[in-house]
Amino acid sequence: MRKIRTIILILLGFGILTGAGLALLGYLRSGNAGLLVESIPSSSVYIAGEQVGRTPYEANLDPGEVVVKLIPDATDRALAPFETKVTLSSGIKTNIRREFGETEETSVGEIVSFEKIGGKEVSISVVTTPNSAQISVDGTVRGFAPYKTTSITPGEHSLVISSQGYIDRTITVKATIGYRLTIVVKLKPSEEAEPPEEIEGEAVEKKVMVEILSTPTGFLRVREAASTAAKELTQVKPGQRFPFVEEDTENNWFKIEYLPAQAGEEGKEGWVTGQYAKKVEVEPTKAASPSATLTPTKKPTPTPTLVPSVTP
Structure with a gap:
């Protein structure tokens, strides 16, 4: 009987140690940064110059700045590779999506990432190529890129990025309290778009x-x-x-x-x-405003610099 009790105690102790080890391992892993890379067509993924896999590629990596390069699979036409530098944050997943074209100009995609800002603020920042693209949020035009706002509710939102002569791009993102969501978008030129005729005395864009x-x-x-x-x-x-x-x-x-x-x-x-x-x-x-004499009641606080769908 004593022997059986000893064996049970040993097994129980082993189980406790195993559980604690797994819990610690999970805790340590929670400090990693997530990366998800998707592309059309499939491509080889290189991080810091080393091939790490193929798209769709997902991994937990050490936080920090990394260089990600995508080389598309061979097709009946040569496609332009893609390289970007991203900052991976602990506990945050960064998404890279790319649709390859024959040149950088005809390629399209976006990089979606989060940055922890703390507090109860919800923030979204959108940077586009071409610049000054129109930003619509949930069907309402909100402004032009580079666009940033804190006037947005937590939860899922649909963003439409559009610009004359380019194909609209729709992105679904999830805004989260205490995080700044940054989307860097590259639009694709429309093949059907014709260069607007320049008429003397008439502006092409307003x-x-x-x-x-x-x-x-x-x-x-x-x-x-x-x-x-x-x-x-x-x-x-x-x-x-x-x-x-x-x-x-x-x-x-x-x-x-x-x-x-x-x-x-x-x-x-x-x-x-x-x-x-x-x-x-x-x-x-x-576009320039008439000569304005501003009368601040107090010295304005400078707007903070923004740095570039996933849930943190």
Whole structure:
């Protein structure tokens, strides 16, 4: 009987140690960074110059900056390889999707990644090639690339990236509290698109601006958020026009770039109420705002720099 009890205790102890070891292993692995690479057609995947597999390729890697290169399989036509540098973060999965064309110009794809920012903020940033592509979120035009917003709810969203002469691209992503979701998108030129005829005196493309309307006070406050309770950043005057960044359609506010980017500094952005502002389209040559004298109540805080669907 004593012998049986001893054997049971040994087995029980072994089981506890095994369970603890597995738990520790899982804990250590949780510090890894995820990478998912997909391509059409299939391709060989190289990381840091070493072939690690073929698409679809998925792995847990050490966090840090890596160079990923994709060499497409041979077809009846030569396809352009793809190489990019990405920063892998602990506990976060980064997606690379690529559809190869004969040249870089005719290739298409996106890189989707998360960056932990903490707090309760939800953030999305979109960078596109070509630049200034239109960004629609859940069927509503929200602005133009490079686009960034914190006025978005957690959960799944459908993004449509479009630009004249290029094929629209739809991406489904999941925004998460405490993370900045960054999407770097490369659009494919439309084969059916014809170069627009240049007509003297007629602009090929127009820029969306926000025009400040007449107010009872003779000025309009620019605020840090889309709310009259938000911190005042500066004041703008009726008749001035500023680049449109995004729109809060639910509360009728516009986000504008009230101070252009300077050497070594980003432009400054803020919100104005739609009660005393409207969107207008202007010729590129007329896009500059009239000479504006800003009167900040306090020194504005510089907009933080953004760095580039998966759930963290």
